[in-house]
Amino acid sequence: DIQLTQSPSSLSSSVGDRVTITCRASQSISNNLNWYQVKPGKAPKFLISAALRVQLGVPSRFSASGSGTAFTLTISTLQPEDFATYYCQQSYSSPWTFGQGTKVE
Amino acid sequence: QVQLVQSGSELKRPGASVTVSCKASGYTFTKYALHWVRQAPGQGLEWMGWMNTDTGKPGYAQGFTGRLVFSLDTSVNTAYLQINGLEAEDTAVYYCAKYTAAGEALDSWGQGTLVTVSS
Numbered sequence: 001d002i003q004l005t006q007s008p009s010s011l012s013s014s015v016g017d018r019v020t021i022t023c024r025a026s027q028s029i030s031n032n033l034n035w036y037q038v039k040p041g042k043a044p045k046f047l048i049s050a051a052l053r054v055q056l057g058v059p060s061r062f063s064a065s066g067s068g069t070a071f072t073l074t075i076s077t078l079q080p081e082d083f084a085t086y087y088c089q090q091s092y093s094s095p096w097t098f099g100q101g102t103k104v105e
Numbered sequence: 106q107v108q109l110v111q112s113g114s115e116l117k118r119p120g121a122s123v124t125v126s127c128k129a130s131g132y133t134f135t136k137y138a139l140h141w142v143r144q145a146p147g148q149g150l151e152w153m154g155w156m157n158t159d160t161g162k163p164g165y166a167q168g169f170t171g172r173l174v175f176s177l178d179t180s181v182n183t184a185y186l187q188i189n190g191l192e193a194e195d196t197a198v199y200y201c202a203k204y205t206a207a208g209e210a211l212d213s214w215g216q217g218t219l220v221t222v223s224s
Contacts, residue, residue: 032209034208034209034210034211036150036211038144038150043200043214043215043216043217044142044150044200044202044211044214045214046210046211046212046213046214049205049207049208049209049210049212050207050208050209050210053207053208055212087149087150089150089152089210089211091208091209091210094164095152095154095166095167096140096152097152098149098150098151098152099149100149101149101150
């Protein structure tokens with residue numbers, strides 16, 4: 001199985017901060033990497049596909065990059081509604097796997 | 106708009122079975138696969154497998170083989186997750202999620218169903 005390791009596991013941030021989350025894969029996954037936002041009691045929200053495609057309706061402060069084994073999610077100017085846990089997920093091979101999550105608090 | 110509406114919370118004894126339903130609307134049900142993902146308390150997301158809604162063929166994550174049954178009723182645009190032989194470790198929120206070929210990702214999620222396994 002492909003392991004995804006996110007860093008940091010948690011991040012203490014303030015409104016207005018620039019936040020960067022890293023996701024590393026145990027083997028190359030090309031650009032088959034997606035990002036989700038999860039808030040307590042809410043369904044996960046799909047943010048980014050194919051390593052860098054920001055989904056329609058997702059604020060432009062979210063961006064992502066990477067390929068192969070190293071990926072990043074960046075929030076340029078953190079807003080109050082961005083405090084959540086972020087997960088990367090690979091769809092390169094089955095079983096699909098998620099990173100362990102990064103809590104932005 | 107796409108909606109996935111799941112059944113309500115369940116409390117089950119160890120060894121019992123549970124069925125979670127996921128009713129889809131707002132798109133052609135048989136055009137996109139449905140995946141199942143769970144989140145145990147304080148833990149991350151765990152992919153459980155997927156259901157080809159066109160052929161009815163399921164694919165299960167290895168750690169669950171033998172205890173999971175995915176099924177469909179295309180007449181009512183509904184997918185089902187059945188877990189047999191429940192263990193305390195199965196206590197989690199279970200999500201269904203719609204597949205999108207654009208990025209091979211999960212673009213719409215149900216609201217989640219809490220399954221609690223306790224004696």
